[in-house]
Amino acid sequence: MDYDVLVIGSGIGGMESSIKLGDMGYKVLLVEKEASVGGRMILLSKVFPTLDCASCISGPKMSSTINHPNITTKTYSEVMGIERASDGAFRATVKEKSTFVDWAACTGCSDCQTACTVAVPDEFNSDLVARRAAYIAFPQAVPKKAVITRAGTSPCIDNCPAGIKAHGYVSLIRSGKFEEAFQLVLDATPLVGTLGRACYAPCESECTRGDLEATIPIRRLKRFAADRHYAEMDGPGIERPATNGKSVAIVGSGPAGLTAAWQLARLGYQVRIHEAEEQPGGFLRHALPAYRLPQAVVEQDIANVTALGVEIVTSSSVHDLEALRAEGYDAVLLATGTPRATALGVPGEEADGVLAGLDFLRQVRVSDAPDLAGKRVVVVGGGNVAMDTARTARRLGALEVRVAYRRGREEMPAHAAEVDDAEREGVSFEFLVAPVSVVSDPTGAVTGLRCQRMQLGQADSSGRRRPEPVAGSEFVIPCEAVFSAIGMAPDPTPFASLAGAESGSRIAVDPTTLQTEVPYLFAAGDVTSGATDITRAIGAGRRAAYMIDRWVQGRELGHFPALDDLLGVVDKAEVLARQKSHTRREPITADTVLSPAPEDFGELEPPMTEAEALAGAGGCLDCGICSECQECVSACPADAIRFDKREVTSEITVGAVVVSTGYKLFAADLKPEYGYGTYANVITGMQMDRLLAPTRPFNTVLRPGDGKVPERIAYVSCTGSRDKTSGNPLCSKVCCMYSVKQNQLIMGALPLADVTMHYMDIRAAGKRYNEFYEQAKDMGAVYIKGRVAKITEKDNGDLILRYEDIENGGAIVEAEYDLVVLAVGIQPNHEVEKLFTGERLGLDEYFYVAEPDDDLQPGRTDIPGVFVAGTAAGVKDIVDSILHAGAAVAQVAAHLEHVNHDRATVAAEVLA
């Protein structure tokens, strides 16, 4: 038996049960789903009828609970299932949710809370204000430890192959922390400015806001952060780390090589990059056209790398990796990409004027551009390189640029936006055509491209329908230049001689560790996979750097946490359901001006203004809740933040169970005639308690709509109670008394305010309760009998209550108030229904835990050994809950003593 008793829920009933059982010497496990014990009582202002401050009553009990030698408390934990074993004991599955904070280290200083960039409704303040995603539940929380609220990985982060925390930098920009946003991206890759322009933004395609008006402009926000940074400084703005005495050679300076170099340099490695071209940057510099990615931006990004001491040796082709390694490097990374364009493979291809698109683009970037003025150009292919080639050709003055693609528009691998933009720049398309041969004149110059029409047949292995030739459909597209952009492949020369390393033209690697068959040799990027995109190359570069470091340090390679250990992605439907309301936000889009006859290579997309950036980032729905912006990590003086912490599930055996799962408050918006959720100045009783509490959010009683201090306050009793129309014919018992209490407290806080309560019966039933009610009347509170029919809102936010004044002749009266408090009642907590597996815990017809003999056996349920304490069994005020818990404890003790006695008897008989 791990514990004598499992107590579920640490409200007043659960705490009282635990303490009393602990006092008797029983070992208790108390499981609480929130981060702090205390339940709802600790959130109240004062408690009736003594007007003790709730904290002064609950606080010591919370403290006694977690410090009791016989009580083990698991907060932020949930009981997932309980099953009764044949011996009458119970096996429970307890999940300790991850707090993402090392509580042993956390000092409760709340610096993380201050630094956090995500605001969510503060459930501990009844949603009156916001709290942060990193938070301490409330000031008197016990234990006073921080939690980071994470619903999962935000879709934008989850969909980024580079593992860049898109939600994080969006959230930082929203908070005006532009440099921090830049640094967050920089933490993954030096290519911040590049990604801000040339990334095809898989984050945006998954953005939940995209299901509303339009995606958050995530890529452009990154560009905004990069532009801000580079406008203020050259280089990364971080200190050059101390060297660790190890060195790594990297072959290739494209996104994978640069990213790996950056990461390794930050770890203290001496890194040298060998680049075959005259300039570093790989495809960033040689394949992407400047109108999409200006040269200066690439240079700025590369300067980040060199600023850390990375040496880039250009015009340095590496053909012998063994020899390179022999220069004294601890490891070598191959990141040479896919420099070889795939040939058209048709007759006449050698004609003058036929060029690979990739070569064409490289020539243009190194100022070696062919003259296309007045020429007709055919670009073969349907990918992004084809689009870049076509649009670049337009800029070089080509008279006509036609893209010939063997499938249809829908099947094009190029991004739709690229295709659209190409079209707007005057590029035309021939779909369902394939080249047959290049036609040239006797001088060997191209005069046309012979093509044949295609039709789409069965789907191939890529899922796209395979084009098949249409017999007899050949025709010639007259042209003076043919650029082929139908594919590219790595150059296998450097690794061709290494045993086991080659896999076709690619190099074979373990997909997780990126290690090749040759242990010192790692490979990343397109050289391992064939042509992909920048984000994948960056992701691979990060992974390679991590793995190289592990290998050089002699550690197990394992997997790459930044990409392999993400929390599950958040369900977008849940994100949308979580929003109380959406305000339509005008999408922030780039006003890119496209010319049908573009003339230069100037950057097309305009930068965002700061106002646009703030507005764009402001639309973020915080899907994962925590944005992973890492501000808490920087802020935490105890170094206690642990994003890699995960939930832990354990099985425990207990002798008895106390269910003290409490209640739910009635959701006031289920009474639309009272306007809760629509009228800003209609609040619930719990919200008023928060406004009055010592830890109140505004330090005074004010109305939420406009912050005005109310002078006329009305209470509407029996909201969601004694009301068949809202599904609850029961009386909630506590609402009259908490209203009367609040009436007194308001009259104390706002001596000039008039307080009126519209009631059905004042149920001041309890010791000193009626006296308390009389006291409120003596203080000046007015009590009007009759249920309020309807509330309407005036333009100025004041509210009109319509009711029948039954005690004064029955006239229909409309009374005006500044603030209306709905005295919401108690509802059963349906979570108890899921607690038990194998058998059902009996509930009464109103879904409270049933006590089959509540007269003489309070606290006993219909499962032997399972007991109920407090409001889980039906409405109770605090005093009743405490007594009920005391009764449940007596029942538990009796049960355990019986069981122990029976066991001892059986044991004695066995021995005899």
Next chain:
Amino acid sequence: MSEQRRLGVYICHCGGNISDYVDVEMVKDAFKDDPEVVVAETTMFACADGTQHEMIRDIKEKHLDGLVVASCSPKLHQITFRGVAKRADLNPYQYTQVNVREQASWAHTDDHVGATEKAIGLVRAAVAKTKLSPELGGWVGGLGAMFPHGTSGREQIDLLVAEIATRPSITVLTDAELVSKSGSFGNYVTEVRIHGQEEVVTTDVGTIVVATGFDSYEPEAGEFGYGMEGVLTLPEFMAIVDSSDGPLTYQGKPVRTIAYVYCVGNRQPAGGNEYCSKFCCSATVHASIKVAARDAAVHQYHLHRDIRTYGKYELMYTESRERGSVYLRFPDDTPPSVARTADGHVAVTVVDALTGNEELTIPADLVVLVTGMVPRENSDLTSLLKLPVGGDGFYNEIHPKLRPVETVVAGVMIAGACQGPKTLSESVASGLAAVTQSAGILMKGFAELDPLVATVDTAACTGCTTCVETCPYDAISMITCEGAAVAAISAAVCKGCGGCVPICAQDAIDLLGYTDAQMRASIESLTKEPVS
């Protein structure tokens, strides 16, 4: 105990000491027709180990709930047979010893017939006493179907009493009262006087649970017509309802109209009983449902101030209205009045606030004054245990939320309606909470005492005993120290109130933590610099 008892009666030969003069077989036969005497046996030596085992077997196998042994003097073997009962899991106080040796056989050696008759008489008396011995249950034991489930109060009590009987660890003393208490919590020594007995029962107890309940409010003569025929209190009305079937009759006449006047003796203006008794609304609403169920034609008018059927009791309020009860609300400052009508009825005149303050007069066959609970008169116990009494006259807990069943007297708990009005289930819950609180103290086996208590300098004490009388907690007693009588203060009982310190003319008492020297230092420090 209204149910059938199952008694065992054993008549001892005492090896001839008894059977030579008393015809023990005739004594045995005297009970052969008594259905509640399940076992009647004679035995050579009742006290012999073999016989004890037979008795234990009988008790267990035949589910006996009472034991009578006709043998010698209780002085000799009462403990023996109580032990038998205990070993058979029978409450040892369900055992009665009859002395047919000293009082029958030995006293009447010359008259065998007379001795036998006397023995039969003595055993019958013991059987009758045993059958009746526990009178537990309080108010609930007198009630029929109760709210909210309609279970009978009488049956509930029978159930509890039967449960008590099966627990040898429970000793029940009836017709008994606590007459003294000494010692400290965990180690109290109590004395209980049982009515009609000279000797008091002295028992060591760890804690004391006070569950002395309530009294029903008794209206003044003329209060809402009380004293008139047809005007009843709630308990009187419930007794009529519970003791009859079918349509309700009162004094032989059918009851067609009932008017209930709520809050009688409760929610009175300042100076009266200002509190609410909380059970009476639900009890009355429930009674009206019972009445309506027996006679759908009956008219029932409820004259109330607020109907406080809280929680699930609200369902009864709804049902009662569905069954035709009419609820009228009178203003707090205009209570109804009750008067006799010329035709011999009673009539209630009420201002109905819910229909525009119309004044209505309702002729009724019965006017039920819905009387609440009042604190039970219990001044002896209150002063004996030094129980704190609240402004409403009920016992006060230390704190309703922090320590709801404890009193300022350590180890003395209050449970049920003596603390304040409660329903049955609330009383049971508070009783069990008191159990829990007691167990928390007792199961631990030790207690931490507050060290800030008063101490006596025995050298300075003159033994004047002034402090002994002053102490409100009986913490001070006189002991002999080096031949002189001096005061001694129990650290377990002393609450550190300091009341004895200034009383002592010899300055022989100091309160630890607040010694004279400490207080003097505080005062000097306070007066060193003037504070405004």
